[in-house]
Amino acid sequence: MGFLAPSLLLLLSLATIPVIIHLIQRIRLRKISYSSLFFITQTNRETFSWLQVKEILLLIFRTLFVFFLLFSLARPYFVKKIYTSKSEASRLIILDDSYSMAYQNNFTRAKQTALKLIQELKKGSEAAFLTSSGSVKVNFTTDFFSLEKMIDTLRVSFSGRSLEPCFNKGLDIMSDAVQAQKDIYIITDLQKRALEPILERVNFISQESEYDITVVDVGKENHINVGIEEVFVSPNFPGPDFPSRPYVKVKNYSNQTSRRMLFFSLKFSEKESIIYSSQKEIVLNPYEVKAVIIETEISQPGKYLFEASLSRDSLPADDRYFYTVKIDEKKQVLLIRDNAQESQYLARALQTGDFVIAQADARALYQQNLRQYAVIGLINPTRLSVLDFERIGHYVSGGGGVFAVLSEEIQTSGWTDILNLKFSAQGKPVVISPPGFVSIQEVNYDNPIMVIFKDINLSAARFYAYWALDNFSSSSVLAYFSSGKPFLMQPDNQKIIIAFTAFDVSKTDFVFKATFLPLMHRIFTYLSSPVMQTDYLINDTIRVQPASALALRIRTPHTEFLQTPNIENGQFILKFSDTYEPGLYYIGDNVFSVNVHPAEGDLSRITQGALKQHNIKVVTEVGSKTTDFTRISILLAILFLVLELVLLIV
């Protein structure tokens, strides 16, 4: 027998109250001298005996009533031991604790299953335990009591990880298994995104190894869930008639029309007070994604903190979303180049706009705190290392913009490998001696950057050298050279613009043309876009580059403490990775939002049939069914109450 709330068993001591009251009453009974017990003993002896029995029965019924009532609070259940292993076994239990498991009672069932799997083990067996979020890892142990106690206290995480890393860890643990019978149980809701990445692997290991792998399905076939996918601010180019507004993207993951209330609040971080709040009813058709406009403007420079939430449903984790934006007065731009001459015209052009320009040598990129810049210009950098590209990649994924100028000397491997730009870097540098040249010929005016040049002639500029790209997707090209090769490109709609020429008087006269300034302003305004997003997901590591070694105050949704930064590559770096729950995290002067992975809200399942096709054993119950004794306990309490009442009436 087990209990879902064993701590409440302490209340059982209250069941002694009727007995204590009975004893106190007996002690406190008045003693009266009476003439003779002659007539009392003459009273029907059977009646008298029955009364004594009745008194004892009343006490028993009353005690049992209180006992079973309190017992039911501890939520007892019976596990009938039908052994899944006939002999001693080494058993690894992988418990999916991603937040999708919080749907209805899935996680409770999962814990019960895990407990059952441990309780079933024969003496001499060993068990190991893992959770998909990585919060718990227990290597093989025979101390089942502690293991059960730990499982009993487990709570579902906010993680949205797939089972893949956890499964790999599990295989490492299994290498320490000592028993002949080795089995792995994966307890999950069969969510597609969690299980799909490991299907082939599980199939392979089942076939090739001695491990007996079983997936235990604790999920539900039908589900209703609505979650917030994203909060963003649009448009990127605000004008007097088009102010930037927040949007909340809400998704209905079920095949039923759903109705929810959307609550929204906006804080201006300088004041730490709510400056706007609203609520709106939304109706979503099956599987519909809807971007709900919030009727407020984001225009003043400063930091804004958003919180959007939906009226709760069976999966509450994805019903809240936090978001932060920062609007700078002047955009900070960092130009990275091999020598100062290559960037001088671009720097001068930008200085005439709302930009503050900093320049650095490509070899010193690692010394820069990239996050403090709205845009980084990479002006033909030939000496960037793999680590530099990693940092740029991290900067871009954090919402930063990059303007890259590539010319004939560029080495392109880092661009494709690290930034994953998905365009072929194959090509060759083309140099045309004057009077030959190419000009800007075909422009994509649908692009928001190029739209203002619709009635302006860009073809006056002459280019004597450029990078002729071999393979490219025409959809990502903003403007072409007259040779048919791309002049400006935006791969995959990321905040990266690539120019395939150098802005140097020896290679073009474009820097002297009237269109150069507005085009550069336009590109950098777009890349710096009025908002700088600093959005993280659960379990991400937040990196901050403080100016000094002084400890920074860290405030999470539940705690507050000081942490001293480390030194990496001569720079102060503070890494904070305890992002276990969604909310706002304050580190020094910075504020970061951490959210659950929205895709985890999609409860679509892999069918059991599909698992069987992959030769994966899948069950819905382990051993015999667990009998929930809570209801029986309440019924017994009612029965004893009724018996007591009947006895009192008789």
Add this chain to the structure above:
Amino acid sequence: MESYQQFLKPEVLAKLKQIDLKARLVVEGFLAGLHRSPYKGFSQEFAEYRSYLPGDEIKRIDWKLYAKTDRFYIKEYEEETNLKAYLLIDASGSMRYASGKISKLDYASYLAAGLSYLLIKQRDSVGLVTFTTTLDRYIPPRSNPAHLKVLLHAIDALKAGGDTNLANTFHKLAEKIKRRGLVIILSDLFDNKENVLSALKHFRHRKHEVLVFHILDKNELDFTFSQPLILKDLETSKEITLDPRVIRKQYQKTINEYFADFKIRCREHMIDYNPITSDTPLDRALFEYLQKRSKYA
């Protein structure tokens, strides 16, 4: 007259100290309430004159004296009787019980004192027997007024205690009393019913008239305890724990059946059986006696 009648109430009598005073007040109070004089002469030996009282027979008026004095006088005669009355008082522990101020033994004492006074006043011989498990005291019957003091002194000195064995005591007594007489029993009769009846029959067998005053406390009849309690037997010191509310009906049924059966069985054997509670005015008991006395006459 009403001031005398208040002394028929046991709780009023309890406030008085002297037993002879209690006896006199009981009888005077009782007599004052009667419409007819209870006294009747049975001999022709003149004793005294007294004023005519309503209810006296007209034939008993002395007309000669009327002619002289112009007032109605009646001639009183010394009674001559062979009545020997025996007062049997149960002084067992159970008689000590009192739910109010008056215990059953107190009530029996007042009643015995009153009866003694009345009997002696009628020139009847009165004896007294007190008993618990055995005979405690035996005062043979006499009729002279000085004997009243002896009786009242013995009654006043009564103290309850010990067990009871009515049947055995009555059998012994029935054997002891040779001449037929009136046996007045004052007891709560807490003993085996069959044995007690057998003993009473023994009195009848010896040609005695038997008058039983079955004295009980009101609470012994109603059993009005309201809370669970422990009852301790005053005779045996045995204890029993019970909830009176639960057994009350059954108890009342048992005791009522007991009395009803006892009454019928007594009637079958010409025994006068009078159940009486310790809060009943004493004139009721005295009236029962007078009825019995008249039968005896």
